[in-house]
Amino acid sequence: xxxxxxxxxxxxxxxxxxxxxxxxxxxxxxxxxxxxxxxxxxxxxxxxxxxxxxxxxxxxxxxxxxxxxxxxxxxxxxxxxxxxxxxxxxxxxxxxxxxxxxxxxxxxxxxxxxxxxxxxxxxxxxxxxxxxxxxxxxxxxxxxxxxxxxxxxxxxxxxxxxx
Numbered sequence: 362x363x364x365x366x367x368x369x370x371x372x373x374x375x376x377x378x379x380x381x382x383x384x385x386x387x388x389x390x391x392x393x394x395x396x397x398x399x400x401x402x403x404x405x406x407x408x409x410x411x412x413x414x415x416x417x418x419x420x421x422x423x424x425x426x427x428x429x430x431x432x433x434x435x436x437x438x439x440x441x442x443x444x445x446x447x448x449x450x451x452x453x454x455x456x457x458x459x460x461x462x463x464x465x466x467x468x469x470x471x472x473x474x475x476x477x478x479x480x481x482x483x484x485x486x487x488x489x490x491x492x493x494x495x496x497x498x499x500x501x502x503x504x505x506x507x508x509x510x511x512x513x514x515x516x517x518x519x520x521x522x523x524x
Contacts, residue, residue, distance in 0.1 A: 447453055475481050499509040 444450075474484070499505050
């Protein structure tokens, strides 16, 4: 009876049949125990393929790390220059802190609304209705798209203070 249980717990070996996979994720072989299959040639093949895939991953990630670190350094330098150019730093910190508090409070409010039965579904329907109206009003016809573009440009000018 113990031998029967032992055979059930041994993982299935890789077979030589080709299986077509329709997934964007890479194929990962099943985990194999080193104590039961260490002398098996298929285990050696699997471990070599894992090493090769790790080498490929590390090679591609090392080139990406240098580009991302260069981008991060440029980003931090740019932020430092902008921070040094700010005259009233306390106001910026106050607005930033206020924005964080507003996001926190809004997440609490959304959680409370989400816990009420049927209310999230009603709000989804309201959002779908408004989206349909917006598409019909501003995106469906060429003249209304032009009107939307001029409205956006006017808003940009008002915000920038050039108007």
